[in-house]
Amino acid sequence: MFELTPIIYVVDDDASVCKSLKRLITSMDFHVETFISAQEFLRFDRSDRPCCLILDIRMPGISGLALQEELTVANCTIPIIFITGHGDISMSVRAMKKGAVDFLTKPYDDQDLLDAIHKAIEQDISTRQEQSEISEIQKRVDSLTSRECEVFALVVTGMLNKQIAYTFKISEKTVKVHRARAMQKMHAKSLAHLVRMADKVGIEK
Amino acid sequence: MFELTPIIYVVDDDASVCKSLKRLITSMDFHVETFISAQEFLRFDRSDRPCCLILDIRMPGISGLALQEELTVANCTIPIIFITGHGDISMSVRAMKKGAVDFLTKPYDDQDLLDAIHKAIEQDISTRQEQSEISEIQKRVDSLTSRECEVFALVVTGMLNKQIAYTFKISEKTVKVHRARAMQKMHAKSLAHLVRMADKVGIEK
């Protein structure tokens, strides 16, 4: 599913830095796409494949930290590796608290960067895997009618059909119908499977 | 269960820093215990209540980062807030990667420290809650006989009694006996509950 070559996005206002990073990273089995501003990166239509972001902190326009913040609120989970020439501790701590994979200072060791890239890509792959599983399950939940969903929600709490029936003031017969439909639509192989899917997406209502 | 007043451990080789931190933190509703070396802290018999650790990076003997490492391998999850006068970015990043709650540089803002303490205590409370739940469940798993545990493991995969019976080459009757015992010993109110407990502790064998 994600067998594509990972792509590394580099955002640095210094074109020569972009160029040398591109050379270094391409020598591994990665694709590289460089941008000289956060704005340019945001405009870019990122394809759906494993990736990570190498980001300069200090840039005219949107700074690295600001871009990180922007991506966070946009629900984008792309792993970020910061690189900076003139950072301070407070910056690095802020970046790490917000989930950055690493924060390197120039001059950095090439191996440290490559290690960080590998870690970031691994993280991205597993995050994507997780997200795609969740969205698949959510799609199934969305296909349930409201009643089916209500019954589903109580079934996974461990309630008996008769208890669910009493709760909704309907017959046990009807509960069985909704329950069977829910099992079908959720593609649940067993009750255990249904429970795990419910916990994964967090059934509310 | 954890309604006790949280205790803040302060480890700093500068006794005057310990003293002023103690004054500041005591003014909140926290107890404080100070140590002038990592060794002294390690010898201290910590009581079982919400706590966190405020740690100086640079200390003679065991450094702050070394103590963090030591606690990690000892499986101690006490949240750590680092304070340093002469730290660098690399140190702060290493500390944050290993899960530090915050990394403050002197002179720091008192409010920042208090915020970090609150966050650390919250984290400790929820970690303890989680750990005590898990160990309670693990205790129940440990009370299962080996056969009960094997049957339990397959039950929570969603297998039918007859399938489990075939797997172990025993009768469905016997599976029912082990299954019923497992439900009892695990205090499972339902299959859904059993599945969740299994996932929480991660049934291996």
Added chain:
DNA sequence: CAAAAGATTGGACTAAAGTCTTATCTTTGT
């Protein structure tokens, strides 16, 4: 308005799981 979708329920079973009781046969610790 008419068709489609959804909610409801009954009948008639089948299958799966749980509840008792009773009873071997081993293994294990003292």
Added chain:
DNA sequence: ACAAAGATAAGACTTTAGTCCAATCTTTTG
């Protein structure tokens, strides 16, 4: 050696859940 613990299993039911088939009744929507 002997009691205790654990694994095995059968008989006899009861309770739950699942399966088809059929049939209202309401709401939504083209």
